[in-house]
Amino acid sequence: MPETLEETLRKTVRAATISEVAALAGVSTGTASKALNGRGSLRPETRLRVQQAAEQLGFVVNGAARSLQTGRTYTVGMITTDSIGRFSIPLMIGAEDALGAGQVSVLLCDARDDPIREKYYLRTLLSRKVDGIIVTGRRNQARTPIATDLPVPVVYAFISSSDPRDCSVVPDESDGARKAVRHLLAIGRRRIAHITGPEHHHSAQVRAAAAIEALGAEGLRPATDTMYGEWSEAWGRQAVGMLLSTGADVDAVFCGSDQIARGVAEALREADRDVPRDVALVGFDNWDVMVEGCRPQLTSIDMDLEGIGRSAAELLLAAINGEPVQGQRAQLCRLVPRASTAVLAES
Amino acid sequence: MPETLEETLRKTVRAATISEVAALAGVSTGTASKALNGRGSLRPETRLRVQQAAEQLGFVVNGAARSLQTGRTYTVGMITTDSIGRFSIPLMIGAEDALGAGQVSVLLCDARDDPIREKYYLRTLLSRKVDGIIVTGRRNQARTPIATDLPVPVVYAFISSSDPRDCSVVPDESDGARKAVRHLLAIGRRRIAHITGPEHHHSAQVRAAAAIEALGAEGLRPATDTMYGEWSEAWGRQAVGMLLSTGADVDAVFCGSDQIARGVAEALREADRDVPRDVALVGFDNWDVMVEGCRPQLTSIDMDLEGIGRSAAELLLAAINGEPVQGQRAQLCRLVPRASTAVLAES
DNA sequence: AGCGTCAAGGCAATCGTTTGCCGAACGTTT
DNA sequence: AAACGTTCGGCAAACGATTGCCTTGACGCT
Structure with a gap:
């Protein structure tokens, strides 16, 4: 009997949970977690058994659950104030590069130069509990800080914040x-x-x-x-x-x-x-x-816009890890x- | 006594939780949740009281917790196979436009034409439990499907999948x-x-x-x-x-x-x-x-790349809401x- | 034999929300 | 006054993973 269209398009391969993995490996969920994350003290053989079970079930951790527990999302927000343009792209690539290597994903927000949209995006980023925010956009004057007293670190890339204590990376x-x-x-x-x-x-x-x-x-x-x-x-x-x-x-x-x-x-x-x-x-x-x-x-x-994006991302990561940096960094140009x-x- | 540098950069304004809101409003957390989401049957006055409490505390829901509960993340992944380029950007803008209006955020992934990176990104997107995925990239031949049997719907934008049953939006x-x-x-x-x-x-x-x-x-x-x-x-x-x-x-x-x-x-x-x-x-x-x-x-x-991005996003949203669409859509050009x-x- | 040590892994609390179900209070009807 | 219906709001069980603490058993030492 052929699949229905519905089935074809939405294989409801309900992703396996860690308890299913644990069950298959014959251990408790706690142990399974430790095995998969290389924590705790486990017999190598057990570890392997769990890993194989995970493999077999195509297990992928539920990021939401993990974030809820650990408080980190391994996600940063990137707000471009102007419409994503010629300058924003290399910046994004650079940032994505530096972050991707560290397993961090980027949430893209295009505020289109509209303060309302910007506030809205900021709010959703906070609600998503991003670990940090990179603000970028068309270069002009320094921009007013996107907000004060944020629960997460912010780095400005290409544009700079008008508050000199904010961390900005700009071209020299x-x-x-x-x-x-x-x-x-x-x-x-x-x-x-x-x-x-x-x-x-x-x-x-x-x-x-x-x-x-x-x-x-x-x-x-x-x-x-x-x-x-x-x-x-x-x-x-x-x-x-x-x-x-x-x-x-x-x-x-x-x-x-x-x-x-x-x-x-x-x-x-x-x-x-x-x-x-x-x-x-x-x-x-x-x-x-x-x-x-x-x-x-x-x-x-x-x-070197990519370099600026990369630096900004690196500074952000540092800040996330508790080593905040203040002030402007000017990046040299290349002929x-x-x-x-x-x-x-x-x- | 002046703030330390640490304090200045990382105001640990620990975000308020819904139970704090509830406490301030003098209701239970369940009620607070209903009040803020417009569900349940509550006296208008109570609803208002909760909303004011939330406002006062600067409450933003914890997306991770919500996702864990509801199973939806209101996030879609966007994978560009080539490096984010001239074509990808309008597509992204269009998609972001159509999704942003529906309160959905975009996770950006640049696979740089590298199948390994692509698999890696796919995996992280799945672990982040995105509601759907848009695949885009430099146009050439139809590309091989990014994967089969995914637990989430996929729409191809600009490029098309070589499997004619996949949903693709391409320029005519x-x-x-x-x-x-x-x-x-x-x-x-x-x-x-x-x-x-x-x-x-x-x-x-x-x-x-x-x-x-x-x-x-x-x-x-x-x-x-x-x-x-x-x-x-x-x-x-x-x-x-x-x-x-x-x-x-x-x-x-x-x-x-x-x-x-x-x-x-x-x-x-x-x-x-x-x-x-x-x-x-x-x-x-x-x-x-x-x-x-x-x-x-x-x-x-x-x-009309933006239009293609927008269509793709709309089709994806439809699929997420249980009305999947198959096959290629060709979008007309404009002189x-x-x-x-x-x-x-x-x- | 008794005791201490250590490795291995189970237990259960916890993160913050949502939501179905239930109970209390109050008003209405006969 | 009893029975009933409504409305409002509390209770507690999920969701899936992580992690500190505890138990168990094996082993070595005196």
Whole structure:
């Protein structure tokens, strides 16, 4: 007789409980528990017998029951304030990586920049008794702490909390900007312009300031005033138009984002300026699809988002285990050189 | 006396339990439970008193205890087989959306295309007693079912299971390709080429076949043989080179991806062919950063990944509630017209 | 023979909620 | 006044695992 549709789709293979395992192995549930968790003092033979019984029955512990007893869920919540985006993903991967290795699962919450949703998610996370929470999101200013007096530790990743005592892991954008400028200087450029995003944007400010400072350290000044605009290719193209029309003498451009840089590359190309011969180019973000689609391929600054996610998760684990860390950790950036800043063979 | 660092970071605000709430409200725990869950028959006044007590103590139920009792966790697992990527994210957002509204949380698992990790995650999901599982990942062939005889329902999103009885939600790529071709026909193009990804790639095949068929329906044939290559801008540029050097007479190109299309647009531009006047262009994926960075902005086919994620979640919820659905659901695509297929004013 | 020691494993309390069942109190009906 | 129905709320048994404590029996020592 063929299975009904119902049966086919929902095999009610009611999972075995530890008492069934114990019964099969001929021991008490307590002993079975000890056997499976490597605790207590048991004859190796007994231990093995229990393990085989568990295997045979396809036993998987009931996490709810265990959590109830032990008070730990081996679960952390991850709240992204903006919609899960380009930046959140590497962060998540990194965190998931560090946690997964420690057998901890991640509950994903997308608050969509809505404080109401955020509170709601926080509540459900607490009700699920997560062991800790990672807060992340689009970078801008420091954000207000998600809550105070939480019964679980919280770590902020990428964004930082406005309370300096909270634990945050952020990229050191100044470091990134300095590395970009130094790299351009190292390949012999001296007339460097900086084209970036909106002036009111925190990242734009920080990067611009660090770039100017790095030039200053060599006794140089930017080739033009910092050109603030948007984080888009279109702005990059437009900025090049402005640069060329003013006849500015520029041999390198450091861009506030890869998108801007790509626009710059295109516009330069169309104006018959060779990259990197006439103008060298450095972007920011090291966003694969942008740096690789760019002609020539784009040298860029990598904020190591995965690393930030990983660090945040590690700090969270430490806090969960009773070794809390306070304050901000700034993670250094990495310059990834590509053709847009290649040193050309003398010929 | 100032707080110790320990105190500051880990306010051990031991969460209140329902018995404390009950005590404060002067009722038994059973009654308190009924009051908070809107069950049983209680005087409205009592109910209110309990609710206020809960409020006052900042009570949040212990999900573990509840799950243990009710057997439901209001949690589903989401396994992505490839690393969380560009496609997985909208799917996740969609799923999270549909589930979040139903108060269900998502446990995120990134199996990184590694069967071992996949098994491991599956096991932890089962141990966490998730109510259901969504499997997703990079699209290619149908994948082997993640397991059989699971105690919980499974829905495949974007990818499909090779067992036709499993429930899968996939994009109707043929529909997308047909819509692209019909759109080009509708704006008066007749000599249409198709440039796409690797020939061995399932999506490339399906889209190409549907495109040819849609042309055939109008008694037309493609302007050239389908041009298989890679899913990259570089291939798009290269393909245009080939097209132009053979002197093929083409007034539109349908591309298998937005990246290819963008490469095509650039190469055409550099060859002084106007888009859309000389050659109209349609991409596939409707990937914001590609379609918007393209000059002119790119008409593209949107597979509605969020919608697929949402449908998958809804089907999963239905299955959890005892109304399982079998088989594949194909979700239609949407054409998003932009400047690359604009009809020009006669002038 | 008597005693102490130790290993092995059973017992039962416990975690926090939910829920079916039962009892008390009160009002209504005859 | 007795019988009955309702409403409200308490009681206690689950759910499944963990763990400290206790019992049992074997063994070694004096």
